[in-house]
Amino acid sequence: MGIFKRMKEDMDTVFEQDPAARSYTEVLLTYSGLHAIWAHRLSHFFFKRRLFFIARAISQVSRFFTGIEIHPGAIIGRKFFIDHGMGVVVGETCEIGDNVTIFQGVTLGGTGKEKGKRHPTIKDNAMITTGAKVLGNITIGSSSKVGAGSIVLKDVPDYSTVVGVPGRVVIQNGEKVKKNLDHQKLPDPVAxxxxxxxxxxxxxxxxxxxxxxxxxxxxxxx
Incomplete structure (x- = not known):
């Protein structure tokens, strides 16, 4: 797909995901998530050619203007949508599939204990909502959702919803997982x-x- 068709697809994705989007001009000029994705594509181009300084420089300039930090090494698929975006962090070895949506304050990071592949893999059609932290070399399954403020440290199956600290699956394949709904049993470090x-x-x-x-x-x- 040519660069201009890809950019058009990215803007169409904004209209699909955000009912507040009114015009292509507005989206083109004011959507920081879109700008961050485009900057990442450019920085990733240089990263793959081992021009690491140029790649990081582009990434840092994008971070300054958008508030979104995407490492040039991250692999991101088509129709990726960042809603609002401020405070989003995507680590170097992240792999993000197609049609993935993430919201502001999301971290796709490492635990600090791993080498090599140390960041999450997010499969197609997944959604990571506001303030969620997905940490380590884990996989968020296809069409799964991570609830706001959750901290996820383990794999999430396909077609699941995970919430809480630490994150627990509460819905899988459209059915509630009742044993995970007792919020009184969530860890309380003070207690x-x-x-x-x-x-x-x-x-x-x-x-x-x-x-x-x-x-x-x-x-x-x-």
Whole structure:
């Protein structure tokens, strides 16, 4: 597909995804997500030719103007749509399929513990909503959705919806997964820390009681 046809397809994708889009002129001049995608295509062109400095320079200029950071090494398919976009981060080894939508504040990043392929793979037709963090060499399945604010650290099957911290599948193949809907069982780090402190206090109390008992016995012998 030629460059101008691809650009036209990108703008048509905006109209398909965003009911607020009114004209091609508006989309062309004011949609930062679209500008970031076009800049990425250019930076990726240089990245594949091992012109890394030029690729990163283009990426950083795009980040400055759009608030969206896409590493030049990321592989992105057709009809990719970034809605609003501010704060979006896409890592170097990300692979994004066709017709994928992500919203503002989304991070497709690494965990800091991996080498090589260390960022997510997002399959066709997936949607990653506002503020979600998808971390590590994991796969978000085709036509799956990640709920707002979720942190996903494990693979998500096709046709699934995942929510929460950490992310849990709540819908799969159109059916609710009831065992994952108990939000009261979501991790609470503050409560966990308080429980550990209480356990340590209980142990100290037992040790103090034993020391007092030993001291009293010694006093009796005296």
């Amino acid at each position: 966990d820390r308080c429980d550990r402190l209480q356990e340590e206090i209980d142990v100290l109390r037992e040790e103090i009681a034993k020391l007092k008992e030993v001291k009293q016995n010694d006093n009796h012998h005296l």
